[in-house]
Amino acid sequence: MPASQITAQYNANRLLRELWLNRGLSRKQLAQRLELDKSTVTHMVNRMEKKGILATLSEGNASSRGGRKPLSLGIRGEYAYFLGIEIQPEALVATLVDLEGKIISNETVPLDLRGERFRREIGNNLHNIYRRFSLTYPIMAMGLGFPGMVDPYRGEIINSALHDIGNNCLLETLIDPPLPCSVIIENDANCCTWGEIMDNRNRAEENILFLLLETDLFSREDLQSGRFSLGMGFSLKNNVYHGSQFSAGEYLSTGWKGDRKNQFTLAYEDLLRIGKDQAVRQNLFEEISRHTAFLANTLDLDRVCFGGDIGPYWPEMEELMKEALDRHRSYPGMGSCRCTLSRRGKYAVSYGAAVMPLMEVFNPDRQNPLLPGGREGLEDFAINHNRDNPSADTHDGVIEKGDAT
Numbered sequence: 001m002p003a004s005q006i007t008a009q010y011n012a013n014r015l016l017r018e019l020w021l022n023r024g025l026s027r028k029q030l031a032q033r034l035e036l037d038k039s040t041v042t043h044m045v046n047r048m049e050k051k052g053i054l055a056t057l058s059e060g061n062a063s064s065r066g067g068r069k070p071l072s073l074g075i076r077g078e079y080a081y082f083l084g085i086e087i088q089p090e091a092l093v094a095t096l097v098d099l100e101g102k103i104i105s106n107e108t109v110p111l112d113l114r115g116e117r118f119r120r121e122i123g124n125n126l127h128n129i130y131r132r133f134s135l136t137y138p139i140m141a142m143g144l145g146f147p148g149m150v151d152p153y154r155g156e157i158i159n160s161a162l163h164d165i166g167n168n169c170l171l172e173t174l175i176d177p178p179l180p181c182s183v184i185i186e187n188d189a190n191c192c193t194w195g196e197i198m199d200n201r202n203r204a205e206e207n208i209l210f211l212l213l214e215t216d217l218f219s220r221e222d223l224q225s226g227r228f229s230l231g232m233g234f235s236l237k238n239n240v241y242h243g244s245q246f247s248a249g250e251y252l253s254t255g256w257k258g259d260r261k262n263q264f265t266l267a268y269e270d271l272l273r274i275g276k277d278q279a280v281r282q283n284l285f286e287e288i289s290r291h292t293a294f295l296a297n298t299l300d301l302d303r304v305c306f307g308g309d310i311g312p313y314w315p316e317m318e319e320l321m322k323e324a325l326d327r328h329r330s331y332p333g334m335g336s337c338r339c340t341l342s343r344r345g346k347y348a349v350s351y352g353a354a355v356m357p358l359m360e361v362f363n364p365d366r367q368n369p370l371l372p373g374g375r376e377g378l379e380d381f382a383i384n385h386n387r388d389n390p391s392a393d394t395h396d397g398v399i400e401k402g403d404a405t
């Protein structure tokens with residue numbers, strides 16, 4: 001490809017990202033921010049408006065000297081959609097977002113994917129969910145949130161105790177035939193971290209530790225399977241840190257006693273009582289707080305964020321976490337690490353899985369070779385897809401309408 005064409009594509013991708021981050025800019029403002037000629041910007045904008053990627057939002061006010069009114073521009077959200085799915089042993093949890101990142105819907109599909117069922121049935125179930133959503137929404141890419149060690153750049157599950165995968169397993173071997181869209185897989189806690197990066201994209205860079213707590217032990221006893229898991233995700237300067245073997249964030253307490261059913265000091269039998277025994281719950285939350293405070297203070301992080309099923313007991317967790325952060329700080333009075341609860345709740349993983357491929361579209365310096373990106377990726381996607389504005393939601397399952405991000 002000629003150098004001039006590479007430069008033109010790169011500038012187009014920069015323009016897309018600028019509008020994605022700052023909806024409502026005019027051509028003149030884009031030219032100033034990108035340090036390009038206005039004629040170059042106008043050419044790129046006209047092309048992408050004809051393709052349906054960009055849209056004119058409104059007319060601004062003319063200057064005191066008269067002249068044409070500036071037109072504010074934005075990304076057309078309905079041009080493409082991204083589907084995020086969290087893979088749990090008891091359910092698939094899905095979130096659909098549009099090209100702007102607005103949540104269209106959340107869905108929970110109860111399933112039994114334990115043991116060998118996972119390998120046998122995950123492909124068919126993913127195809128079923130894709131088909132139902134794609135009847136109404138043109139899906140550009142799908143992200144999967146998975147519990148375990150995952151290499152997202154190869155599409156490979158390295159290890160997962162929860163789904164009994166002990167040897168490297170390529171995602172493509174589990175989904176046969178392949179899905180009609182691009183697919184990426186990532187560790188579930190890392191997905192949550194990507195979601196926080198997405199929500200923080202218009203603000204200053206943050207260093208974040210995300211704690212994903214997932215369990216059914218807070219629900220009715222007849223619905224419990226005894227699962228309680230903790231995973232961590234690290235965002236350093238708005239980049240997820242995977243570690244040299246993609247095992248960053250895999251948690252095991254320093255007081256662990258050797259019971260593979262449990263990541264904590266508590267005996268498994270005690271862990272089963274955390275939903276109804278406050279004393280047991282406090283012991284567990286104190287242990288988590290101590291470990292987390294050590295990491296947060298040592299790494300001088302900006303924020304510790306919790307997500308998953310912790311919501312009903314967040315006040316207990318928050319009090320213990322704040323106390324631990326203060327108590328284990330080397331220099332009293334120093335540090336400003338905040339403690340927050342993810343506003344995505346039980347959809348923190350599926351939301352993060354959906355916005356992972358979305359963010360890659362607007363990344364001029366593409367990182368994941370498995371995903372389409374930039375103007376070229378959007379235009380290629382449009383060739384065989386209808387981009388009409390979707391109407392009614394016709395999905396089955398437990399659906400909750402989303403909120404704007």
